[in-house]
Amino acid sequence: MDAAHLQHIIDSVVGYMYPNETDLHWSILIVLYPYLTGLVAGAFILASLENVFALRALRPTYRLALITALSFLIAAPLPLLAHLSHPFRFWETLVTPHFKSAMAMFGFVYIWYLLVVLLLEIWFEYRRDFVVWSRNTTGWRSKVYRWMTLGVYDISESAVAFDEKAIRTITVIGIPSAFMLHGYVGFIFGSIKANPWWSSVLMPVIFIFSAIVSGIALVMLIYLISNSIRKVPQNMECLDTLGRFLFYGFIVDFALEGLDVIQRTYAAEESFDILYALVHGRLFETHIIFQLLIGTLIPIGLLGMIQMAKVTAPTRLAIYWLVGFAVQVGIFFMRWNVVIGGQLFSKSFRGFTIYKLNLVGREGGLAAAFLVLLPVAILIFFLWFLPPWKEDKPTTTLAE
Amino acid sequence: MESEKLTESQCPTRRDFIKLLGGAAAVAAAFPLIGKAAAETDEVKSEQWSHHKWGMAIDVEKCIGCGRCVVACKEENGVPKEPIYFRTWVERYREYDDDTVVDSPNGGYDGFTSSEEEREPIRGFFVPKLCNACEKSPCEQVCPVGATFKTPDGAVLVDAKYCIGCRYCIQACPYGCRFLNPVTNVADKCTFCYHRIHKGLKPACVENCPTGARIFGDLKNEKDPLRIFLKEHKVFVLKPNLNTYPKVFYYGIDKEVR
Numbered sequence: 001m002d003a004a005h006l007q008h009i010i011d012s013v014v015g016y017m018y019p020n021e022t023d024l025h026w027s028i029l030i031v032l033y034p035y036l037t038g039l040v041a042g043a044f045i046l047a048s049l050e051n052v053f054a055l056r057a058l059r060p061t062y063r064l065a066l067i068t069a070l071s072f073l074i075a076a077p078l079p080l081l082a083h084l085s086h087p088f089r090f091w092e093t094l095v096t097p098h099f100k101s102a103m104a105m106f107g108f109v110y111i112w113y114l115l116v117v118l119l120l121e122i123w124f125e126y127r128r129d130f131v132v133w134s135r136n137t138t139g140w141r142s143k144v145y146r147w148m149t150l151g152v153y154d155i156s157e158s159a160v161a162f163d164e165k166a167i168r169t170i171t172v173i174g175i176p177s178a179f180m181l182h183g184y185v186g187f188i189f190g191s192i193k194a195n196p197w198w199s200s201v202l203m204p205v206i207f208i209f210s211a212i213v214s215g216i217a218l219v220m221l222i223y224l225i226s227n228s229i230r231k232v233p234q235n236m237e238c239l240d241t242l243g244r245f246l247f248y249g250f251i252v253d254f255a256l257e258g259l260d261v262i263q264r265t266y267a268a269e270e271s272f273d274i275l276y277a278l279v280h281g282r283l284f285e286t287h288i289i290f291q292l293l294i295g296t297l298i299p300i301g302l303l304g305m306i307q308m309a310k311v312t313a314p315t316r317l318a319i320y321w322l323v324g325f326a327v328q329v330g331i332f333f334m335r336w337n338v339v340i341g342g343q344l345f346s347k348s349f350r351g352f353t354i355y356k357l358n359l360v361g362r363e364g365g366l367a368a369a370f371l372v373l374l375p376v377a378i379l380i381f382f383l384w385f386l387p388p389w390k391e392d393k394p395t396t397t398l399a400e
Numbered sequence: 401m402e403s404e405k406l407t408e409s410q411c412p413t414r415r416d417f418i419k420l421l422g423g424a425a426a427v428a429a430a431f432p433l434i435g436k437a438a439a440e441t442d443e444v445k446s447e448q449w450s451h452h453k454w455g456m457a458i459d460v461e462k463c464i465g466c467g468r469c470v471v472a473c474k475e476e477n478g479v480p481k482e483p484i485y486f487r488t489w490v491e492r493y494r495e496y497d498d499d500t501v502v503d504s505p506n507g508g509y510d511g512f513t514s515s516e517e518e519r520e521p522i523r524g525f526f527v528p529k530l531c532n533a534c535e536k537s538p539c540e541q542v543c544p545v546g547a548t549f550k551t552p553d554g555a556v557l558v559d560a561k562y563c564i565g566c567r568y569c570i571q572a573c574p575y576g577c578r579f580l581n582p583v584t585n586v587a588d589k590c591t592f593c594y595h596r597i598h599k600g601l602k603p604a605c606v607e608n609c610p611t612g613a614r615i616f617g618d619l620k621n622e623k624d625p626l627r628i629f630l631k632e633h634k635v636f637v638l639k640p641n642l643n644t645y646p647k648v649f650y651y652g653i654d655k656e657v658r
Contacts, residue, residue: 015502018504
């Protein structure tokens with residue numbers, strides 16, 4: 001670390017930090033990890049809603065949600081790997097895991113979710129298309145599609161019916177797996193008793209519901225953007241259903257977070273004063289403004305208004321655009337407030353430090369931006385290579 | 401008897417004296433003392449490490465905040481000099497009527513200068529901090545590859561060739577005792593100077609404390625000076641509510657110390 005950077009941090013300390021706490025140990029890359037995995041879990045749960053509860057209105061976003069989940073899942077471990085000071089030793093967590101460690105399970109949870117849940121479900125969902133596309137295309141694309149059929153070319157009615165049955169089975173396994181994927185991330189923080197900002201039994205549950213909110217909002221946003229680019233009319237029935245489930249998810253998420261705040265405030269344990277000062281001081285902008293106001297209250301208010309009042313279709317559409325972006329900001333800062341916020345105060349409860357985000361460097365802003373844009377790039381590739389638009393014939397469009 | 405030996409072996413001026421003297425004269429002068437120290441610790445040289453349980457007591461009443469322990473630790477263990485990396489550090493507490501001011505400029509490495517505060521504190525004292533070698537250590541629990549491990553004799557160590565640098569252990573330590581070594585890029589912490597205690601020597605901080613404020617020893621040995629100290633004093637551990645069972649005990653601290 002260069003001397004000027006170090007001096008700036010030391011000068012910014014207010015009160016007393018244990019010396020080793022002065023510079024933060026977990027950076028923006030660790031903020032991205034729960035953010036990206038949350039999007040994966042949320043997008044998958046949205047896809048499962050359509051599948052398990054037979055919500056036909058959500059059919060247009062089913063495949064979109066699946067490949068969104070896959071795109072973000074591919075990128076999700078990269079911030080973690082980039083953050084390790086010895087990234088090439090990562091395989092040790094797989095071959096010699098320390099079973100008492102929550103973090104040691106990451107590789108297994110990830111592999112289970114990628115291979116057993118997501119890839120399998122996507123394969124069954126796309127299998128018929130792979131066969132068709134392998135015949136309709138030429139050159140390398142045809143070869144790749146043929147390879148992706150895994151040698152199964154049967155697209156008879158009974159074979160497709162089996163695919164659908166298999167998908168339902170995988171979804172039933174997939175929903176608890178998605179809960180596990182992200183609830184587990186919450187547990188990584190919630191189980192750290194040394195840190196009162198993290199240590200909460202509610203943390204895994206809050207992470208799951210915030211993941212559902214972020215995933216639904218992301219798929220809604222991607223659906224809106226892709227329809228605009230493809231010049232396809234927005235399917236209001238689908239969007240309204242998405243908006244309704246987003247609202248429900250938000251209510252549970254907000255209630256859980258509210259419960260956490262009430263519990264902490266009422267119990268007012270030893271750490272209460274420092275956490276109160278944290279939220280009203282160094283976390284005010286990111287917590288109160290970005291997470292609570294922009295990312296939670298405004299979207300809940302707007303979505304609630306749609307549920308209760310008669311709002312015209314163009315206004316609803318504008319609200320969905322706005323909410324889609326606002327939720328991404330809110331959830332990103334929710335992760336920020338957990339990861340960065342949890343390190344801004346001293347475990348001596350006597351002072352605060354700062355987090356200074358550099359632009360360049362392995363843990364800098366540019367690297368973080370790259371890691372956020374990477375899954376988007378992967379998604380764009382998949383949208384081209386595995387087009388999800390199938391039966392996108394809206395029953396209610398904006399024009400109606 | 402053991403207690404007397406300890407007092408003698410930790411004689412405040414001995415290490416200072418050896419350090420101050422230069423050349424052959426110093427070696428010659430110090431030789432009998434070194435010999436005696438080695439003789440005192442013959443018992444510790446046993447290879448049956450599980451027969452020991454190392455711990456430390458800190459007599460806060462004796463700490464003068466000179467920072468010699470911090471300097472010795474950094475020298476002995478090659479701890480980076482920047483003021484955010486410490487295996488041990490010293491905190492200064494100044495208690496006033498309505499508040500308490502705590503600081504640790506450069507971890508106490510340079511000692512403490514007099515206060516700019518005009519107020520007269522009700523009381524002031526120094527508290528040396530180091531790894532608490534917890535019996536139920538959270539850092540050991542969370543390491544995803546088991547690079548942090550507990551030795552049979554109660555020390556908590558890091559395998560530098562195995563640590564992946566995830567820093568989960570740093571987050572899990574309630575006492576702020578860990579850091580990521582910027583040279584090795586692995587988690588680093590106090591080891592009770594494991595390389596020294598294996599040879600029957602005291603940890604560097606203990607050896608260099610001029611007032612005998614740090615008492616290191618074997619909790620399994622009833623005759624050990626540490627055990628005797630713990631019998632004779634009412635001691636406290638840091639953050640007992642976290643159930644980590646530290647093996648570093650404090651005598652003379654008050655409610656302000658966390």
